[in-house]
């Protein structure tokens with residue numbers, strides 16, 4: 725029987741899609757799965773919420789459980805990438821601690837931070853037609869989600885189909901400049917692997933102040 729090579733592989737790329745609810749992250753992630761040449765995984769936080777058992781919880785317990793779900797999600801992404809997998813992350817940076825936690829965990833040179841933009845009018849139209857998201861959810865997230873201000877690449881899904889956005893990202897990957905957005909954001913947020921991963925990270929200190937934004 726052949727023994728598999730278990731020496732530490734090179735870290736895989738993390739294509740980090742950040743945008744409000746209804747901005748088109750999941751659709752873009754799905755298009756990327758078909759567009760990128762190498763095997764890759766789409767890890768959406770929604771899948772982790774679906775895996776959780778359906779217990780009745782007090783508001784405090786729910787808040788703590790949601791926080792653990794998000795933090796577990798970040799660590800699952802880091803683990804998949806550490807094993808050499810290309811990972812597409814579908815994320816809403818609607819609370820500052822979420823970005824801090826990711827900055828603490830992910831190798832900054834391996835993250836491609838993608839801003840997924842969409843006009844407020846189109847976001848409202850999509851919410852209306854979906855019917856499974858509270859109206860105004862996306863509008864309420866807009867300012868915070870993009871507050872860090874830096875991306876490696878941005879896509880505007882208002883008038884551009886997911887397949888075209890995926891093609892633009894694929895074209896960008898081999899010529900992405902350094903320092904990456906994550907490399908630039910680490911010092912700004914006073915975070916980074918090394919101090920964060922071992923000690924629990926700034927995000928853990930922030931967690932005491934975490935909001936109750938919940939599942940989104």
Ligand SMILES: Nc1ncnc2c1ncn2[C@@H]1O[C@H](COP(=O)(O)OP(=O)(O)OP(=O)(O)O)[C@@H](O)[C@H]1O
Pocket residue numbers: 743744745746747748749750751752814816850854857881882883884885886
């Ligand atoms: N590029 C696009 N052009 C037109 N419609 C789109 C585009 N991308 C997504 N949509 C539509 O917008 C709605 C939301 O898309 P999607 O689920 O991909 O967004 P999301 O950002 O993952 O949302 P959420 O975070 O709420 O799950 C869907 O009805 C989808 O068909």
